[in-house]
Amino acid sequence: MNPGSKTAATLTRLAVVTHDLAMVYICWQLMHVLRYASRHEAWPLLSFSPSIAWVFAAQAIVFWQVGLYRGLWRFASVPDLWNIFKASVVGLVVIVVGLAVYNRLDSVPRTVLVVYPFALTVLLGMPRLLYRVWKDHNVRQRNLAARRVLILGAGQAGESLVRDLRRSGAFEPVGFLDDSLRLRGSRLHGVPVLGRLEDAPTVARETAAGMLVIAMPSLDAAAMQRVMAICERTGLPFRMVPRLSDVLEGQALPGELKEVAIEDLLGRKPVTPDWKLIRGWLGGRTVMVTGAGGSIGSELCRQCARHGARRLVLLEINELALITIHGDLRRAFPDLEIEAVLGDCGDPAVTAHALRLGQPDAVFHAAAYKQVPLLEAQMREAVRNNILATDTVARLCRENGVGTFVFISTDKAVDPANVLGATKRFAEMIAQSLDEEDGGTRFVTVRFGNVLDSAGSVVPLFREQIRKGGPVTVTDPEVTRYFMTIPEACQLIVQAAASGSHGAIYTLDMGEPVPIRLLAEQMIRLAGKQPGRDIAIVYTGLRPGEKLHETLFYADEHYRPTSHSKILEAGKRELSADRVIAGVGRMREAVARYDEATLRQVLCEVIPEFVPAEVASPADAGATVVPFPAREARSTR
Template identity: 35%
Template sequence: MDKWIRNSGWTWVQKASLIAFLDGLIILAAYLMALLLRFDFIFSRIPREYVEGYIWSMPYWIAITIVVFYGCRLYHSVWRLASISELQMSIVAYIILIPAYAFGMIFMKLQMPRSYYFMGYVLSFLLTTGLRFSFRFLRFYVRKREGEDEEQDRIMVIGGGSAGQAVIKELTGSRNNPARVCCVIDDNPNKWGRMLEGIPIVGDRNDILEAVEKYRINRIIYAIPATTGKNRKDILNICKETSCRLQTVPSVAQLVNGEVKVTRLRDVEITDLLGRAQVKVNNQEIFDVLKDKVVMVTGGGGSIGSELCRQIAGAGPRILIIFDIYENNAYAIQQELKKKYPGLHLETLIGSVRNTNRVNSIIEKYRPDVIYHAAAHKHVPLMEDSPNEAIKNNVEGTYKVARSAAKYGVKKFVLISTDKAVNPTNIMGASKRLCEMVVQMMNRQSPGTDFVAVRFGNVLGSNGSVIPLFKKQIAEGGPVTVTDKNIIRYFMTIPEAVSLVLQASYYAKGGEIFVLDMGEPVKIDDMARNLIRLSGYTPDVDIPIVYTGLRPGEKLYEELLMDEEGMQETDNELIFIGKPIEMDDEDFKKKLELLDRESRNESGRIKEIVAEIVPTYHPDLNS
């Protein structure tokens, strides 16, 4: 009834009138019941004068009760939220009614049994009060039934520590949360059989599948923010076999920095299954290097470039220059940084790294201390079809920015490279290898500037990368396309990639190629299947996987170091340095001029020329 009244669009007067009418019916019924009780429910035994007294007194009894109730504001309350204060008002109203009823008895000269007055008074109190609280009881019952009818989340929390405890407290203490925490999993055997905030700890990771079935779990919350990459991967790999929705608490770094609370959950992403620890860098060291410096980021609107801008902005540079050919990307990161860092001196400039005059004018005007060169064409299949553009943008663009950096006294120039530059089989990878050669040559010939390169694998979630493609295909119901069942890649997150780039600028002495130890490579097929499971589907059942074959220039596996580069450690155990490769710089310059001329002339020989310069490049010249 409460729900019907609320949804009917009735005014307060209409609602109050309805309750007053029900009060009248209750008083009639209460005193009639009292009279029947006095004569053992045998109506024929009730004397005539008592029946007439009952009929004569009821209009007064009802009228005075409604008036007193109104005066005590018993028609003003929101009864579906009734509490102890409403009960107190009802008691006060009935205390006031005692002299009012007594006055009526005297005025009307009623001669009724004493038990009639007492029982009628008690029954009317119980029934009128019960009517009001019935709205709350009805609301509770309806909500409970509605909650049972809906698919209520039944939650398993993994982690019986402080993070798990905070999650359970938040979930069980929230009135607006229909979920129910059913069990906890923890690898510590001393906790098994104990209770955490009233929730049983039922076993370790090996009991996850059994507990999911036993407790009918449909949502799992991973609440161990400090666990290592491998342990995290192992546990989440078990969880993804359950078809439950997976969520996780924020990382330790986010919790320590105060960015988020432990109860700010997010869905488990494919990045959680990489199976290695996050790259750790000394942010303060890096920020000290960049603070009060003029920093320029080419390609500043791209996936890597924009993240570079975000982290550099937090270091407090004197000026941050975003340089990009794509105005929409540049505008987006500009607006984001303006909002987050209102005091930041930000210059957002549009232009191409292929335009020598534009590059020179900017670097001459702002005299940056550090340049992070992230501008590049990166899509392998597209560059295979447009090899001259790969050379113009990646190689010649890098050369032009590097020469301008040397000319105007830039202290550090950091090139964003890729693992595809190692023994490349495609023109994009070969062009990035040429960029690395440019950097090493420029470092030898420009002692005033430290030129370095940073090489890493595929970046999860970057524009055009495999994860957004897979997510789009899953959202469309499939199929998910994988080029080859055995293809493997190294992966890292965008924040990791940017951390490595910033760390390189701190370590750089000139001429290095920095390489991240990215752990074990990941099979793309496994990644696709994991992502399908994380989305709540079954691979090859709900979402089919189709193998399309390797694309032109694509390798089954990528490498991070060339054989001749060797390996040198840094203070960060996950970051290594490949030593410079000896080459004839003057001869290389002539070949760069040839590449520039042939690419501008739209030569069909560009892959052949690149193969002569990069001996490890083995292109398919028929593609």
Template identity: 40%
Template sequence: MSPFFTGYSFIKLMIASLVLLASHHFFAYIFNLYHRAWEYASVRELIAIFKAVSASILFTYAFNFIFLNTSFIRLMIITWMMHLLLIGGSRLSWRVLRYRVIDRDSRIQDLKSTLIVGAGRGGSILIRQLLDTPAMGMKPIVAVDDNPTKQKIELNGGVKVEGTREDIASLVKKYAIKKIVIAIPSLSKQKLQEIHEFASQTHVDVLIMPNIDDVLAGKLEVSQLKKVEVEDLLGREPVTLNAKEIFPQIKNKIVLVTGAGGSIGSEIVRQITNFDPKEIILLGHGENSIYTILEEMSQISNGVKYVPVIADVQDRKRMFEIMKNYSPDIVYHAAAHKHVPLMEANPSESIKNNIFGTKNTAEAAINANVKRFVMISTDKAVNPPNIMGATKRIAEMIIQALDKRTDSTTLVAVRFGNVLGSRGSVIPKFRKQIEAGGPITVTDERMTRFFMTIPEASRLVIQAGALASGGEVFVLDMGEPVKIVDLAKNMIRLSGYTEDEIKIIFSGIRPGEKLYEELLNKNEIHPDQVYEKIYLGKATEVDLNYLIDFINEVVENRDYSSLIQFVNQPREK
């Protein structure tokens, strides 16, 4: 035996070995090496191994130097290298073995060859997920990215970037691509539309991955891919709310939402939940819709109390009782009849619900000293040729008139156009028609409408309410109007069909409909924004007593056309 391994040096070496063994187990525990899924090992796991091994070697070296008066420097370096090689290699072998099993499973399963749009963080995470999860049924083959510095690079699993969005069609043909996934979660709506134009020309399924921040926060899984919907293409960049203005008004407050089971009302409930109210009163006429939103919100552990109230805003006594019993600080009034042709056929119901229901709710709120009352209005209140629009304009006038009569309650109205995906929108109707094999019915080739997503509309309503000083009619910037026929064509393409397969027919304008909607008439235009995408309308005011007397006369004589003439006649501002 070499003299190096005899006597006192041998004892020191044995002590050092025991210290190294103990310290390695200690630091392996500290850096969580014993509780990792090594079949999913990545750079993060390698860094953990490096830290644990380096810490144990440094600790052993320090122990030797201080207590044994020796160092074994070269031996420590060799030991460090061998530990990294053996420990790292043994752990990563699980990853290698798993990939071989996955490769074998991939050959067994009929995985769809997939093109990834985006070679950034989102694309890399998605490719890894697809490789690790054959159950998703997709195999990443090639990627594209508009960034010149990413061309020709290889991502996870050898997926190569072979061009830009303009090369999508040729790559689909070259690699027999069956699916395209847009993996740029931070993509602007405009860029998404541009990329989708290239992808949709290939007539293969186009999917989009969820927001990367939601993935990293654990709210969504990378595997939760979805088809690109018309809402994704027509939606706009989200507005950042001024939380400093909104939080003091809602935090620890009692909020009442009428029409809480509807598309807008339920989304307002979801949005205001983020501002920590004490209690939200879910008021609605339909028990099923209120039950649905109550069940949804009850699943969220946020300390907010949700109270379901079944009531009709037309019941004046009931509304006064509710306001008195719950003493809300804020009321969002979303309950209304909104369907134009139906209200043309039932004008008295539109008057009772939209006019007297609003008056009942607002006066009940004033009586209960509610601090803020926000009414949801519509672009159909501008120059309305129909009963529904006329009743909503009258409701705006009532809100303005009542605001002049009280100092305790701030009353405002917020006006916007159609919301994407609401139950009254054309989009659900078009979807059903496409599912049935067509045709899609569009009233007129020239018809246009303003569109906004439900979350955006609800956020802007909350922001407008926070800006209110009293009596305003806020108008939300709806962007550019969309031709309904173009919307139908987009939905046909998104559903994987052509216009030859799903026909579009024109049925003619229905009673009360307009070809074009407006958000403000020429007498109401106020060009300056009071907040991003929020304008202040110069809506004219009318004496409340005169207004109610006139409406009662309309109802008594059933002279509903005079209601439309009344709201459309010019008035002095």
């Protein structure tokens, strides 16, 4: 704040204090005048005495202590009126005690004491409320061209929204729509409830509304889809009030109107982790994250920083990604200690350096290649990054006494039908094998499906296709996938890490699988267009290594609930640690020779359920992967 602003604020506050003390004097004198007038006696109105001085002093101190001057008259409301009444009552008590000691309340009529707090509340409250009415009227007069808004939902969120819209001056609420019969015909802050949600097209025309706002942040997916369909029928733009969880997580600002996002329509109930457990585990600790600049890695960094980690070690091979997450964390958490290490976590020297530098208590291993079709033709790189790098990081964590190693896996590791799934499954087995050996490190694996809006995922692909006018490409009309938001997945990863047992594999409850066709249609509608009319949807066929439907557990892998309803623990399957360790050694030799045939052979030996696809040579069809016919039939189960 500049000096001029400080001076103006001081003068304003001085004026308010002067006004209030003047009201105290007027009230005290007026009560006496009225009391004596009822007896046809005179009261010297302008007399000033030690009693009056005490009334001034006592009431001024009470006003200041109860925070009467922290609020602004511009936003005076019922809570402010209640605060004034409390200050008047407490002030009266202090006045009575002081005058009783001074002169035993001589010449102070008892009726004055009874009426005083009520009269003072009126004298202090009315100017504030009148000032607010005047300011609100001026704002509306200055904004006669304000955008007319029809609000869907007349609950608490709608009531707060009306006040926020009017204060902004850029919007004018013209009515509410709500399905509650008891609200029909009522008014909130003078704004009428004009009908049901289904009446939106008619009411929008009658009120000349220019925009709709959905003020029902707790709606489930089915209800949100219905409301969005109603909004679309009006042909008007629409926004929604953010959920409280989004505000608390810093994804939205209080009072901000946001566009309806695809995650609002997918039907996932808000996740509530055990924050006390997480903060108790993270509090004051050092955490290292590999792949710290990726979609999952960067959000894990934010969750750890937000919930008590003292220090973060960021290990990332991508220079720009490392700079970006380092800058984001530095701005959001200025007191957090951060060590940034640029390099490949599969390089033992790099990982050993990062571990020595940070001496972490826990390591989240999020670095991985994850693009299914690409990795089908890149067996060597998939093995090197997803298997050998995991083995390197995990072993070095154990050698350096890291308390917890958390491996981020995928639902594609279950009955793997592609190179990604097979390499992730092999990495899971490495973590379990190392946990069986003597050592103090706790190895925990967490599986989950797709995350919305992650780099390279289907959501940003569809968004770009829609932006270009289509078509939107979907592999198959029947294909489904499990989805989570990135913050939700990371919160549950940290929860599993905090409570997980040695060698356990946890699967996150992903809810119901989502048809990709439906996802594409909803994203097209969110863009204000109609599927099939404005934007075409083209079905291209399953790509190499893809299944129609993903599964979360093996058929013989029994699972059991954990302390958190959204986290399930997979029962341990039979595992030969010696075979896994020997396989890692053979893979290192094969990677050094770029021997992909041996890599496939080792994967199939260690993971019998994996049958790799046949791959065309780079000269054929632009190195396009050709699906193995028998495998394609198997993948539709």
